[in-house]
Amino acid sequence: MNNGDYEKMSVFFRTIGNPTRLKILTELLKNERCVGDVENHIGTGQANISQHLAILKRHDIVDCRKEGNMRCYFLKDPLLLKKILDLAAQGN
Amino acid sequence: MNNGDYEKMSVFFRTIGNPTRLKILTELLKNERCVGDVENHIGTGQANISQHLAILKRHDIVDCRKEGNMRCYFLKDPLLLKKILDLAAQGN
């Protein structure tokens, strides 16, 4: 692994290393969700959710599609994410 | 998962989500190392390495034992860590 690889991997871990984003990811692991859904399941405001989703999207962890008025977010690689979260949960 | 679990898991990911710490962990995955060894393998100063090792230790990812003048650091759960890093590396 070269320097850039470490940088890239560290960005990935930091991206998922936030409680709100982990909650979002856990929701998305169950199902695709639009922003409003996420907001209801998680205790924080709309702007904040939207920001966290933007971060996850920017780092290619989620993607979204328009559906009328709303945007549905989904995991780009749910299996990979599930494996990683399961491992991390085990380590408690 | 309750709130505390998300918090805890996020701390874990943030802890490993730093390029220098990832380098250290990769070294320790190969073998137990004393601080000087780590320092040679990684491009940063003694104090900084020591700080990062302290962070990893505080979060129970590594532990260390004294050996004469030096301290040897090792992973507390090398297998778990290897699995997680391998998965994250795959996701590129």
Place this chain on the structure above:
DNA sequence: GGACTATATTAGAAAAAAAGAATATATCAT
């Protein structure tokens, strides 16, 4: 077009993380 709903973006403040320099501690060798 205008109001309404869903979501995104921007800006600014506060908190957390990082790095480097300097200093401290502990062990070893003499």
Place this chain on the structure above:
DNA sequence: ATGATATATTCTTTTTTTCTAATATAGTCC
């Protein structure tokens, strides 16, 4: 005890992250 080596700790500054509030955009319904 003294000096040397290995490592840890503290302090300060800079950078990054996070949150909140305010505003903007885009699509829907009338």
